[in-house]
Amino acid sequence: MRKFFSYGPLSKTQHYYVPRTKLIEFGINQLVGEPYEEGGHYITVWAPHQRGKTWLMANVLWQLMDDERFDVLKINLQHLQSQPSAQIVLQKIADYISSHLSIQPMPINNLDEFMQLFGQGHLSKPLILMMDEFDSLHPEIIGEIVRIFRNIHVTRYEYPLPTEQKPYLLHGVALIGVRAVLGLDNVSSSPFNVQQSMHIPNLTYEEVDSMFHWYEQESGQTVEQGVIDRLFHVLQGQPGLTGWFGELLTETYNKHNPTIAMKDFDLVYKTAVQALPNANILNIVSKAKT
């Protein structure tokens, strides 16, 4: 049987989830571009923790992987968080790209060499690149990478050739993180301006409702509608907290009565707020309302 889950990206086979098809489609369209030949967009995906950014963009990745016209990669940068050397960060990104695309590794000693990584001489197909936890990098390194991408974007624009013939093959980019990187979104000359950012909302009432009805079907237990309503009212569809409360209601504090009732919710809420190690809960709950 499926479970509610709140510890990172969900599995479509093991957990209750919301398909978020429209958002996935939006991400795909942005990165692929219309018309495709002119290239995709360079977008940012900024949203608070546990909004489902990683899950969504992983789904974008999986669908894009079926397209033969381009390569697509998603790199998680969190492990480079405490790395102060731009050279090492750029080299690691380059190594990741080269090894995943099975192309010749390239030594990166400076920004120019990093830029050449995306050039015709090195890549063989247009590339869509997603960088998760991008904002965990040092601000200076962020600035350097963004400048390179901006440069590539402008150069691509200036060559009126189809995407696969442009001097740089970086077709689309998604920078993913929890906070807008300073000076990135509000510079109008930046490809990463506000218009190109992808908003990730909380789950809607219907979406939260659907997960609990799914649970009812699988478990044979009913969930009082009032519980779902109250849960939505308190958490405002914040994806991670919704999963966590789902887990508490259907597993941890489930008394296995035929119905999960309001008094069960009250107990879960009280325990969640007071006792569990997730000290941030009040903070998150209050943020979820904004």
Ligand SMILES: Nc1ncnc2c1ncn2[C@@H]1O[C@H](COP(=O)(O)OP(=O)(O)O)[C@@H](O)[C@H]1O
């Ligand atoms: N499509 C979804 N349907 C239901 N819950 C989701 C969905 N996406 C994310 N969540 C919830 O949010 C949590 C965090 O998801 P994740 O993709 O890691 O978010 P982020 O990258 O924004 O921190 C998941 O563990 C799950 O509880």
Ligand SMILES: [Mg+2]
């Ligand atoms: Mg994430």
